[in-house]
Amino acid sequence: MANSDIETAVARALEDAPDRNFTETVDLAVNLRDLDLDEPSNRVDESVVLPSGTGQETQIIVIAEGETAVRAEEVADDVLSGDDVADLDDDEAKDLADETDFFIAEEEMMQDIARHLGTILGPRGKMPDPLSHDQDVVETVNRLKNTVQIRSRDRRTFHTRVGAEDMSAEEIADNVDVILRRLHADLEKGPQNIDSVFLKTTMGPSVEVA
Numbered sequence: 001m002a003n004s005d006i007e008t009a010v011a012r013a014l015e016d017a018p019d020r021n022f023t024e025t026v027d028l029a030v031n032l033r034d035l036d037l038d039e040p041s042n043r044v045d046e047s048v049v050l051p052s053g054t055g056q057e058t059q060i061i062v063i064a065e066g067e068t069a070v071r072a073e074e075v076a077d078d079v080l081s082g083d084d085v086a087d088l089d090d091d092e093a094k095d096l097a098d099e100t101d102f103f104i105a106e107e108e109m110m111q112d113i114a115r116h117l118g119t120i121l122g123p124r125g126k127m128p129d130p131l132s133h134d135q136d137v138v139e140t141v142n143r144l145k146n147t148v149q150i151r152s153r154d155r156r157t158f159h160t161r162v163g164a165e166d167m168s169a170e171e172i173a174d175n176v177d178v179i180l181r182r183l184h185a186d187l188e189k190g191p192q193n194i195d196s197v198f199l200k201t202t203m204g205p206s207v208e209v210a
Contacts, residue, residue: 006180007173009199009209014165014172017204024202025056026163026172028179030150033195035188037154044152045125046186048160048179052171053146055164060141061096063105063113063128068137072104075141082109085116093120102144103128104137125151150179156195165201176209 035042062072072079105128152158163172187193197209
């Protein structure tokens with residue numbers, strides 16, 4: 001369970017959010033320090049499964065053939081074949097990349113995907129997660145529905161979604177706690193590499209996590 005400081009900050013961010021006619025997301029902003037982010041090995045690039053879910057729809061596309069493609073149709077937003085990928089022009093591929101949160105592809109298709117889509121998906125950090133023969137595509141898609149990508153690139157400050165305003169403060173705080181624990185484990189100096197942490201709804205003011 002998340003600590004009380006996180007839950008207090010979440011509750012305040014939810015309380016301070018202005019009334020809107022749509023459900024706002026809740027976002028986490030992390031400011032790093034004492035890291036040379038020009039060195040790629042120091043950058044944050046992690047997929048984190050949120051215990052309470054993202055609170056929003058996650059767009060997932062599976063690139064597969066045969067039985068895997070049939071099974072993926074039950075759970076994915078769309079399923080593409082190898083021919084579908086080859087037929088995409090640059091504009092279609094860019095639109096698809098911008099609209100999609102995660103791609104999954106059968107391992108044997110990765111080389112062709114890299115050839116056709118690598119220059120578009122790579123810079124966006126959206127190259128597909130490879131699916132091996134012993135992995136269940138349904139289970140993989142369902143896991144990614146509750147997953148966020150935390151990625152700093154070469155910037156000291158980065159953001160990620162941690163929930164939605166119709167979730168409870170406790171649920172969102174548990175999501176924040178999991179992300180911070182992952183950062184503490186992965187950063188070179190753990191918590192000492194984190195300068196500050198803020199929470200906010202889409203249109204609301206920032207609240208610092210003590």
